Amino acid sequence: MTKPNPLKRKEAIALTYEQHKHSAPAVIAKGKGLVAEQILERARKENIPIQEDPSLVELLSKLNINEQIPEDLYMAVAEVFAFIYSLEKETTKKDEEK
Numbered sequence: 001m002t003k004p005n006p007l008k009r010k011e012a013i014a015l016t017y018e019q020h021k022h023s024a025p026a027v028i029a030k031g032k033g034l035v036a037e038q039i040l041e042r043a044r045k046e047n048i049p050i051q052e053d054p055s056l057v058e059l060l061s062k063l064n065i066n067e068q069i070p071e072d073l074y075m076a077v078a079e080v081f082a083f084i085y086s087l088e089k090e091t092t093k094k095d096e097e098k
Contacts, residue, residue: 012036013060014043015069017081024068025077030061049084056080 014029029039043050056076063069069077 009033010036010040011054011057011061012039013057014039014048015060015077015080022068024071024074025081026068027060027063027065030063030065049087051080051083053080 009032011032012030012035013027015025016028017025031039040050056073059073059076060069
């Protein structure tokens with residue numbers, strides 16, 4: 001296992017999936033350093049769940065903006081969307097209990 005490199009610039013990828021528009025999730029934003037920080041800050045402000053997965057970011061960073069993810073990444077991205085769905089479900093349940 002390698003130690004995180006504190007000098008490595010942070011990277012972020014934002015995905016969207018609109019079933020009625022696309023056959024697969026697509027990259028809607030990506031960046032490194034300051035741009036990555038802005039992507040993450042916007043996600044926080046919009047209450048969009050954030051999942052850290054450096055390996056997946058590395059693979060997705062090779063895609064262009066608005067490019068749909070390739071079929072060989074479907075499973076990895078499906079896990080991200082499942083994570084988001086579970087968070088949304090948990091949040092909804094907590095809201096209903098109030």
